[in-house]
Amino acid sequence: METADLIWTIVGFVLTLLVLSYVLGDNPFFKLVSYLFVGIASGAVAVIAIYQVIWPKLILPVLSGNYLTLIPLLLSVLLICKLFPKVSFLGNISMAYLVGAGAAVAVGGAVMGTLVAQTSAMAAPFDLSSAAASGNPLSQIAEGVFILVGTLATLFYFQFSARVQANQTIQRSQFVEVVGKIGQGFIAITFGALLAGVFGSAIAALIERLAFLLTAFRF
Numbered sequence: 001m002e003t004a005d006l007i008w009t010i011v012g013f014v015l016t017l018l019v020l021s022y023v024l025g026d027n028p029f030f031k032l033v034s035y036l037f038v039g040i041a042s043g044a045v046a047v048i049a050i051y052q053v054i055w056p057k058l059i060l061p062v063l064s065g066n067y068l069t070l071i072p073l074l075l076s077v078l079l080i081c082k083l084f085p086k087v088s089f090l091g092n093i094s095m096a097y098l099v100g101a102g103a104a105v106a107v108g109g110a111v112m113g114t115l116v117a118q119t120s121a122m123a124a125p126f127d128l129s130s131a132a133a134s135g136n137p138l139s140q141i142a143e144g145v146f147i148l149v150g151t152l153a154t155l156f157y158f159q160f161s162a163r164v165q166a167n168q169t170i171q172r173s174q175f176v177e178v179v180g181k182i183g184q185g186f187i188a189i190t191f192g193a194l195l196a197g198v199f200g201s202a203i204a205a206l207i208e209r210l211a212f213l214l215t216a217f218r219f
Contacts, residue, residue, distance in 0.1 A: 016209050122148050150186045157183030 015036075018029040058076070061069040075094045082091035124130070125144025128137070156179040162172045172180070 013213060016213055020209070118151065122151055149182070153179050153183035154186050155183070156180045157187065 015033055018033045021027055022030045058069055058073050062073065075097060079091050079094035079098075081087045081089075082095070122144065125140050125147065130140075156176055159172070159176055159180070162170045171177075
């Protein structure tokens with residue numbers, strides 16, 4: 001192994017041990033690694049932003065005569081004004097643009113990427129022609145019914161309108177309560193699957209780090 005590889009292997013070995021020291025509780029060694037991670041990540045993001053966004057997409061076009069890029073450059077400069085209280089009002093234009101554009105992207109993504117896609121996914125299993133072509137139409141339709149029930153039940157769970165009962169208590173209708181409970185079960189299963197995925201990823205990362213430690217120790 002070359003000297004450079006040996007040095008970085010030792011550095012990785014030490015940093016891995018410092019991260020694993022969190023098992024013993026919060027300690028200065030783990031904080032040191034956390035600070036290093038945040039600092040290196042911030043530096044990497046800054047370098048990427050400068051060399052892949054600011055320089056090629058803002059500075060170079062202006063130097064090439066494309067003065068339309070002065071608009072985003074001006075908005076960026078105004079946004080920096082938010083750091084200084086006396087001139088922070090100048091950054092309101094940039095903030096308004098960011099909020100408006102962000103809201104438009106979020107709404108468009110929610111509608112096209114979630115609502116429309118979910119509706120299409122619910123309707124697709126009920127396509128009789130494709131169900132017949134699949135060779136097992138009952139299974140496909142049953143899958144569609146399951147998806148439909150899960151989606152509607154989950155939506156009913158988040159339906160909070162209620163009526164005042166005769167005893168002056170506020171309660172949802174019995175139908176909404178029952179369907180909402182079914183939706184709660186679907187939500188629990190979904191979160192359980194997500195948690196299992198996160199836990200599995202964490203275990204895989206831990207195994208990879210332990211394998212690295214064993215390899216470095218053997219060396």
